[in-house]
Amino acid sequence: MSGIGMSEVGRRLHIDPWTLTADAALAAIADAGLTPSDIDGLSTYPGATWSTPGITGAGVDDVRALLGIKTRWHNGGGEMPGQLGSIIAAILAVNAGIVNHVLCFRTVWESTAQDRIGSRSATMAQVSERESHQWSKAYGVGYPTYGALWMQRYMHESGATREQLAQIALTCRAHAALNPQAVYRSPLTMDDYLSAKMISDPICLFDCDVPVDGSVAFVISRADSQPSGSRGIGFAAFGSAGGMENCAEMMWSRTSLTPADVQMAELYDGFSIISILWLEALGLCEPLGAARFIEGGERIALTGELPFNTGGGQLSGGRLHGYGNMYQACLQLSGGAGERQIRNKPEVAVVSSGVGTFASSLLLTAGR
Known part of the structure; x- marks a missing residue:
């Protein structure tokens, strides 16, 4: 990882998503000590179009x-x-010798799009869907419903x-308070959490990530073509097998x-329960022991034994679909996280994205 970049991030920015994309991309390229003419590969998720408003703001051709x-x-x-x-x-393409420098990017403009086009649920009701949705749509089942089922089962x-x-x-909000790019930075208390609006029992408002506008970009480079002085975060391993446990097993193999070497965890938190499931899948705590592991919050604080979602995650930093957490991991590993920098700069971080069979994990190491 030779360079990283992030655009302005916020709620209802009403900025053209191509502008956000260009801002993040050019920042990452400059951080790598490169120019656009040096980039010979592009990689993004999910491409130029997808099913809900603002879920993507730019594709490869753009x-x-x-x-x-x-x-x-x-x-x-x-x-x-x-x-x-x-x-x-991108890692595979670089390692195969196909390209030297790949620009990876992820752009969202969900909060502005929902103002202009309509909510995710309203729009999905009008578009074609997968055949399997006939069994859930009639009952109003949506993403929070699945999160609630996972959380109910886990609690049981x-x-x-x-x-x-x-x-x-609570930990995400505390870390977001130190992140000037986070969208929710005001204090959050236990009373606030327990009295919050229930979205799908037991998922409450603060268990859900927040739609935002923003873009994040990275440059993945061949080690032997990396400009001197660039960031140089290393990839020690990744997991891409279907299923969170299978994904983690592949990575560690x-x-x-x-897991004992991991000094910080940037884990996907589309719903808070997803981070709980990742903590256990990655072996960072014992099975069914994550709730006890995080109790009180001390262990996962910036000063704890396993700092977690150091920029506020998606719950308070904004839904940047795993790219935001990857960005925060790179800042920490390179010692550039400012006020929220972990004491004794970490050398090893784990980052995850997605849930269920739609999942991946990466093990990052500090540049030497």
């Missing part, structure tokens, strides 16, 4: 035209191993309480590092 990039390889689509599957594809099997699980949202 960026190729915007920046005048001449590609030898490109990739973009929705059926990947998680949103960070676009980065895994583990004995976890809402007070324990609340630490995911491809490295001599172990």
Whole structure:
């Protein structure tokens, strides 16, 4: 990872998503010590179009035209191993010797699009859907429903309480308070969490990530073509197998590092329960022990043994679909996280995206 970049991020920015994309892309390219003419590959998720308003703001062809990039390889689509599957594809292309520098990007403008076009649920009701949706649509089943089912089952099997699980949202908010790019930075208390609007029992408002406008970009480079002085975050291993546990097992099988070596975790938090499931799948705590592990929040604070979602995650930082958490991991590993920098700069971080069979995980190491 030779360069990283992020555009302005916020709610209802009403900025053209191509502008957001260009801002992030040019920042990442400059951070890598490169120019657009050096980029010979592009990779994104989910491409130029998808099913709900603002879920994507630019595709490969858009960026190729915007920046005048001449590609030898490109990739973009929705059926990947998680949103960070676009980065895994870039790693493979670079490692295969097809390209030297791949620009990976992810742009969303959901909050503005919902103002202009309509909500996600309203729009999905008007478009063609998968055949399997006939069994759920009639009952009003949506993403929060699935999150609630996972959370209900987890609480039943583990004995976890809402007070324990609340630490995911509370910790994200505490870290977001130190992140000037986070969208929700005001204090959040346990009372606020427990009294919040219930979305789908036991998922409350603060268990749900927040739609935003913004773009994040990375440059993946061959180690022998990396400009001197660039960021140089290393990829130790990745997991792309279907299923969170299978994904983690694959990742750990491809490295001599172990869960005990991980010094920070940037885990997908579309709903707070997803982070709980990732903590256990990755072996960062014992099975059905995540609620006890995070109880009180000390272990996952910036000063704890496993700092978690150090920029506020998607719950408070904004829904940047895994790319935001990857960006925060790179900042921490390079010592550039400012006020929220972990003491004793970490050397190993794990990042995840997605849930269920739509999942991926990557193990990152600090540049030497």
